[in-house]
Amino acid sequence: MTATPPVFLDVGGTEIAVRHAAGSAPGIVWLGGYKSDMLGTKAETLSAWAATEGRAFLRHDYSGHGESGGAFADGTISTWLAQSLAAFRRFSKGKQILVGSSMGAWIALRMVQELRKAGDDSIAGLVLLAPAPDFTAELVEPALTEAQKRDLSEKGFFEEPSDYSAEPYIYTRALIEDGRNNLTMTGPINTHCPVHILQGLADADVPASHALKLVSLLPADDVTLSLIPDGDHRLSRPQDLDMLLRTVGAMVERAG
Known part of the structure; x- marks a missing residue:
């Protein structure tokens, strides 16, 4: 099935591809x-489910990703936020539930902070899959090799x-330095809404300990952590997608 073409939103001179179903x-x-x-398995599965349920569904590609303009290497957390x-x-x-995957969970947590700062309390719940908030500082920087540090210093990037x-x-280097300005795991995180985290124990990219640390920083909110023993980082197997839909469905019922 061919996806409907996106609409484009100009953000700071970059064309951002957006798909929105009312x-x-x-x-x-x-x-x-x-x-x-935004055409990955999880997003497409959620899109089909939302259509069946008659729910509004919004997704977009960050600059340098998918159908959006801009260069990937020019992106930072601040830019994508x-x-x-x-x-x-x-x-x-109206009320919305943010579903963030990996880095998208970091973007979701920062969005809640920025929206609330602006007096917007429309976020009714968060579903975070293999959440990777602060991954530049928590996961990338501590593991840098000497060669990678040299590349960052001399070339401004490493692969x-x-x-x-x-x-x-x-x-x-810009991504890593900007990441330090967007850290969310430096103290208690008040989302003012329920949070459900799905985390695979076979995740080679973001360890389960990272999700546990995140849970420990969400003391004021109703937090559920579902650990999937054989789940990897993608959480895109049929059983993972089924759990995602059940989790989002329960969050919708609760917020509705």
Whole structure:
């Protein structure tokens, strides 16, 4: 099945590809991971489910990802956060549930902070899959090799082979430095809404200990952590997708 063409939203001079299906609130907002796009398995599964349920569904590609303009290497958390907020403010109406995968969970947590700072309390729940908030500082920086540090210093980036694509992952000095300005795991995180985390114990990219640390920083909210013994980072197997839909469905019922 061919996806309907996206609409494009100009954010700071970059064309951001957006797909939005109207429907009832609470709507679902998908936030993808680092180097993933909005036509991935989880996003497409959620889109089909939202359509069946008559729920609004919003997703977009960050700059340098998927169908959006801009270069991947020019992206930072601040840049992608600004694009996510712009799409959210332009297309969403009423209560929303943010569903963030990997880096998308970091974007989701930062969105809640920025929206609440602006007096917007429309986030009714968070579903975070293999959440990777603060991954630049918590996971990338501590593991840097001498060669990678040299590349960052001399070239401004280093490359890592990807298990998911022929293209390598690129980590830039700008991404790492900007990440330090967006840290969420430095103290208690008040989301003011229920949070459900899905984490695979066979995740080679983001260890389960990272999800446990995140849970420990969410003391004021109703937090559920579901550990999937054989789940990997993608959580895209049929049983993982089924759990995702049940989790989002329960969050919708609760918020509705």
